[in-house]
Amino acid sequence: MKTKKEIRNEYKQLKFRKGVFQIRNKSDGRVYIGSCMNLDKAWNSQKFKLEAGIHSCRELQEDYRKSGADNFIFEIIEVLKETGETEGTEKEIKELEEICLMEIQPYGEKGYNKKT
Numbered sequence: 001m002k003t004k005k006e007i008r009n010e011y012k013q014l015k016f017r018k019g020v021f022q023i024r025n026k027s028d029g030r031v032y033i034g035s036c037m038n039l040d041k042a043w044n045s046q047k048f049k050l051e052a053g054i055h056s057c058r059e060l061q062e063d064y065r066k067s068g069a070d071n072f073i074f075e076i077i078e079v080l081k082e083t084g085e086t087e088g089t090e091k092e093i094k095e096l097e098e099i100c101l102m103e104i105q106p107y108g109e110k111g112y113n114k115k116t
Helices: 004-013 039-052 058-067 089-104
Strands: 019-025 031-036 072-079
Touching (some): 019 089
Antiparallel strands (some): 019 072
16 A cells, blocks of 8 residues: 555646636637646536636626536637646746637627736
């Protein structure tokens, strides 16, 4: 049996897909764009927040409440290329998210994001 230390070290060695995702409203095409360090777990996290009524995007939360989970789809739109480096990764992901926001413009009638 492995020790806690061995399990912890193995976990640290795991590589998670990092990048940008969108949650798309299937009825009107509006999207919410976000980014995270673990794309494979992002939908569970986002869906939990929406189901619990605690998502940070109020408009998305309200549409989710009205339309239900079946009306929304989670899509990965950009994956950060793995370089083996851990330094600066969060900054790179945010920069990638900003590029996606500029390209897609998910504001107003097109989306749920707010211009900063």
